Amino acid sequence: MVVAAAASFQFNVGGRERGWIKPTGNESETYNEWAARNRFHVGDSLYFKYENDSVLVVNKTSYSKCSVSNPIFKFEDGETVFQFDRYGFFYFISGERGHCKAGQRLIVRVMVHPATTSPEPAPAPSPQGDGSGNEGGGWDSFWGPPPPNSTIKLTVASYFMTALGGMLVIMYLLM
Numbered sequence: 448m449v450v451a452a453a454a455s456f457q458f459n460v461g462g463r464e465r466g467w468i469k470p471t472g473n474e475s476e477t478y479n480e481w482a483a484r485n486r487f488h489v490g491d492s493l494y495f496k497y498e499n500d501s502v503l504v505v506n507k508t509s510y511s512k513c514s515v516s517n518p519i520f521k522f523e524d525g526e527t528v529f530q531f532d533r534y535g536f537f538y539f540i541s542g543e544r545g546h547c548k549a550g551q552r553l554i555v556r557v558m559v560h561p562a563t564t565s566p567e568p569a570p571a572p573s574p575q576g577d578g579s580g581n582e583g584g585g586w587d588s589f590w591g592p593p594p595p596n597s598t599i600k601l602t603v604a605s606y607f608m609t610a611l612g613g614m615l616v617i618m619y620l621l622m
Contacts, residue, residue, distance in 0.1 A: 500546065504529065
């Protein structure tokens, strides 16, 4: 079994000086431009520092409409650390009136972290089926439920590369 260290990182939203504030229009970049420059992985976290404000984690629709009515999470402590527990998109907005529409909002795309261990070999398929035509193969039986269509190719490629790397290491050790 091959083990690789997977380090997580904490990102300061808005930088150490600026923090999570309503944009004035004089900023060198928006929150989303900042997010596009960075690569976020499962296990990483965002650090929000703010005064007289809040951080709301919302769905895509609420993000688009700047709706504060049904947040998934609401933070008002002035110093919030939000850790990514899955890959995909996360949507953040300010809970203060007018701040989101002024640009105090953020979309973060969290990527699949490279596997920390080499995968175990898949069990051999059963020589006999149950006659249903579904012989236990397919995406769900090995990889679990499929991710959204936009990330299937990336996910399959990362599993393939991880498996290939593990096989190469095993072959090297056996020689």
